Amino acid sequence: MTQTIRVRINGTAREHAVEPRLLLVHYLREVCGLTGTHIGCETSICGACTVLVDGKAVKSCTMLAVQADGSDVTTIEGLARNGSLHPVQEGFWECHGLQCGYCTPGMIMAGVEILQRHARPTREQIAEGLKGNLCRCTGYVHIIDAIERAAGARRAERGVGGDLKW
Amino acid sequence: MVNPTKHVGQPMKRVEDPRLIKGIATYVDDLRLPGMLHAAFLRSPHAHARIRRIETGAAKAMPGVVGVFTGADVNDQCGVVPCAAAIPDLKAPKHTVLAGERAYFAGHPVAVVVAQNAYVARDAADAIDVDYEPLPVVTDPERAIAGGSPLTHPELGTNVAYVHSVSSGDIDEAFRGADRVVRQRMVHQRLTPMPIEPRGCVASYHPGDQTLTLWSSTQVPHLVRTLLPGMISVPENKLRVVAPEVGGGFGAKLNVYAEEALCAHLAMRLGAPVKWIESRRENAAATIHGRDQIGEYEVAVTRDGRVLGIKARSVADLGSYLQLLTPAIPTLTGLVLTGCYKIPAITMEIVGVYTNKMATDAYRGAGRPEATYLIERLMNLIADDLKLDPIEIRLKNFPQPDEFPFHTATDLQYDSGNYQAALKEAQRLADWPALVRQRDDARAAGRLFGIGVSTYVEICGMGPSKAMPAGGWEWGCVRIEISGKVTVITGVSPHGQGEETSFAQIVADRLGVPIGDVVVLHGDTNIAHYGRDTYGSRGLVVGGPAIVMCIDKIIAKASALAAHLLSVSVDDVEFRDGRFVEKKKPDNSVDWARLAGEAYIAKNLPPAFEPGLEASSFYEPENFTYPFGTHIVAVEVDRETGDVKIVKYVAVDDCGVQINPLLVEGQVQGGIAHSIGQALFERTVYDENGQLLTGEFMDYPLARAHDIPDYVMGSTVTPSPGNPLGAKGVGEAGTIGATPAIANAVMDALGPLGIRHLELPLTPERIWRAIGQHAGVAAG
Amino acid sequence: MHLHLIYQLPAPRERVFAAMTDPAVLQRCIPGCEQMIKDGEDSYEAHLQVGFAGLKGKYRGRARVEDRRPPESYTLTVDGKGAPGFVRATSRMCLGEKGEGTEVICDADVQIGGVIAAVGSRLLDAAARKMADDFFRALSRELTPMSAAQ
């Protein structure tokens, strides 16, 4: 038994008949082919699957596709506009905010929401805002740097200094 | 000449990142092949049980199910899961790809379903009915080797897998000459590596040319390619293993797993690609665990704090079977137990024990975090006992900088080092006198404040082939394409370490080409024909020199071609900033684009000149490398709740020459985060029936952003004389140096209460109990 | 996990003993019991739906009555399994005379495995107590003459 849903994903209207038990993350990955959203756990802890639903960060593994019917969904693939990276993506690149990259899409989406809540977040607010996202590679410092940078803050004078080149 | 510093040494951002931050990189789960089927495993809920009967009829009858397979269907068609560690007199159980007559850990795969989609496969796995007869379970490794214990593997007749001894120097003399013997039992808890991407693989067989391609989330595609032919009937030269984007490994993916072989087998058997993606729960239960050693340690010391010898006996819980390196890991602990100290005598006996749990194996640091934790805690206990300063006692036992290369009692040759310098730098960055004053003031005010120091040395750059089970060399290839662009191929298999960037830095500098013209390929055995992959902080240290060797060969070859094109003798040509120049007439020169064009079009070559500009090399390291450092941590303990707060963290790491300091910083910070978990809250828990109680992120805590203190990071640079880059490796440093520093800090905070030692992790409850016991405060 | 539970039942020991080993009564009184079929001497096959409001699983299992000493005591072993894991319990049931009625003391060892052990262990103790409470409440109703008349 399927249910027809209409969802706007990264600005594109989509319509599909889906099983009610289909998770939003599987809908995005398997039905829509948007594999940038990752799966790291099954208990709503790791946050790798974070996307924006109607502008709010949610864990797409803990939402049914049918619950997203009528919603506007933004995934990591929809963040860059007109070929230029979103400031949070830029921040992650500039500050070495990622290593293996697996948690990164979810981290970036969480970062986008942090900046929606706080124009000038403190490092503590960023850390608190990332509570729902696990990273096993970076140790988080560069991730916080990245979001701070995206917020327009000058990269803190920490550790290796100097301008980043490339 | 070559300008080696244009990119090398710069904190450059990574070339890997754009695809990753845009969400357009390809991990195993992102692969979709036409006709691809999906596998799901049914795993034993029992830690030890006889399998009496497996009823698969209902599962097979479900729409969309292609096949259901049990041990009886596949075990005689697949080889056993390999263990590459060579330990004398090792007793090993037969580890078939699916459980045979018995399941011997909770999570042991018992059957596999293949279906048209993952949802149906999961449903069908639930429809399999297994009749288990529970058997006695072995969970405590110490009880397992005491008399009368049930057996993990009755056919072995014992739970002891091996007894390994390390012995050097005159230990009896050391203890006879001692003014004091410091004793402590210490437990290094079991940990779960938990990369955020679980394991997974896709296998696809091409009947036309009888080749098999396996995409796997692995750190070691080459080792898989070498070892898989022993498990399935495809020869190595018809096997292609691809590690696409890999979402973290930390040793957990340094292995050849049953699921990889089974998916390959089933893809051939069913004539369709088969995909399997591990769930987090499966990852916690059936991907290797780390650490898990219990030991008794005795140190002979003189009154003034010189360490004369160590006697150690440790019991290592191997779990229920051997994965690739399981028995070798605890032996590494013995090898480096003397740490960065001149300790003339040591004996260590390591007993590897089977229990009904998941196998342990290499988890970030692999044996060395255990050793460093032990020796660094022991140094503090000695200092406590002798009422000496913990820094003073370390300085007293360090080898002097002019004693390097330093030969240890365990027969290691530390390549280079200056432990005093790293310690001093860390004290400077910590503002040591102020930190001590802060502690004094806090204590005077009745607060529990402690400072911990850990100095460490680790074994990196794994490693010389004589010491590695499957060879420890590395392979590389550099090709100047006809266009003048540069393709670099490495046999290491980075999965977050950033070698696409650091290797490009090295190559751009040494070839004098724009860094944007360099592409680094890896992780596909059809491209990187040979390699020994990424683990043990070896990527840059062993993989880098192979690339440097290629560059040297290419420059030599190109010089001959340049001389020909410039109509001068080779001796008159000099390579400078990406051009080959006539020494005396600098206007007469050729660049790589022209050289490459000539080399491949091959109409104007010197006599006997082989066309093309490509070189490949195998680099064999003569020795390991030995990075070192000092971490200083200050903590405050909440007297009422036992909560630990890290108030200062200083890390000084010496990994030799840094190719990209930004990546070095990332590696160290990431490693420290593992250590914060290991020191304060991570532990893998099985109950007495062998049930895993930390099978999800709901119960196994990883460090989160708010657990991380502000770091002060520094470094010293003592180049390794052992390789042309002077690099030593840094992937594990944080995980090795930080745990003992944090533990020492917490114990320093609790010292005034009379608490001498607590086991890891130092959870609030453990600390609260200790405070209660020592302060005579009623607990609760 | 070990449970030590005591219940009072408003009937003489013989009746309580008979009821506690009668599949029809058991099916009515065991919470979530959908089926209880006697498939051998002192052996029953059961289909249960158990758990908490939010977390309910289907289990199939076998219950056996052993060491039967009517009307004083018997040992009940339960071996159940379902998709979330398995439950194995052994309980010694001792029936003592208490006034007009009967006091039942159960000493049970319960072992669980699978997902329920990993995620549900903290719930187990409460779940087992609740199931036992519900069972004896229902049994008590069953044994009360009033309810029989209703």
Add this chain to the structure above:
Amino acid sequence: MIPATFSYARPTTIDEAIALLTKHGSGAKVLAGGHSLLPAMKLRLAQPEVLIDIGRIAGLNTIAERDGRVVIGTMATHAEIESSALVARACPLLGQVAARIGDAQVRNRGTIGGSLVHADPGADFPAAILALDAELRLASPRGSRSVKAAAFFEAMMQTVVQPDELLFEITVPKTATSAAYVKSEQKASGFAICGVAAIVDAQAKTVAVGVTGVASKPYRATAVEAALRGRALTPDAVAAAAALAANGVEPLGDIHASPEYRAHLAAVNTKRAILKAVAQG
């Protein structure tokens, strides 16, 4: 990671939801925010036959003032409660507690009603709604009824909500700013090992204390409240009274915290919560 199959219904009114619940009986589960239910379903610990998604019933997420009380719809998310200006002004405790639940993403989807009905012993909201003497309003085919917070929780993951009933709103009295929530977290899951919500009245003479995470159901620390009633809330008096915070309850134990430690934290967090509330008064 993959739930078992179920059928799905999405009523648009409370009556329709009740009718569906009545029709499907105990095989049905209400889906609110889904942050307790979906993880359990993915592990197949829960396998409901029918899911009744109340997410599209209009008005269920309103936060408003009515008859001197703050009324919160069952579908109000933790984030909505956390950021509500009305809650911050009229009942700040709820906002404080909401902010400590899970993480940002969980708060964006998780709902107060879902959390209360699931009745996880480590959930945060129960501490607050107990301390606040909240009323919970349930709809069923028999009409609607009000249940006091103190009577709502029956046991671990058990409430008075019947299979055909729907919790549709929670009302709390307007309360002073003198309130605080102090929580010790289970490190991995973020659930409370011990969460204490305390409210101190305007004269700082009586206190209400709700405790979650410690026992199989949340409770009011009545012994603490009685010991402080009419007393000056000095640090010593508070500490002495707070020592009674686990009196008469049977604390839970698991791999994350033993019963003794939970009981101890109940005392410490009660003391800290009351003193924090006093400091804000």
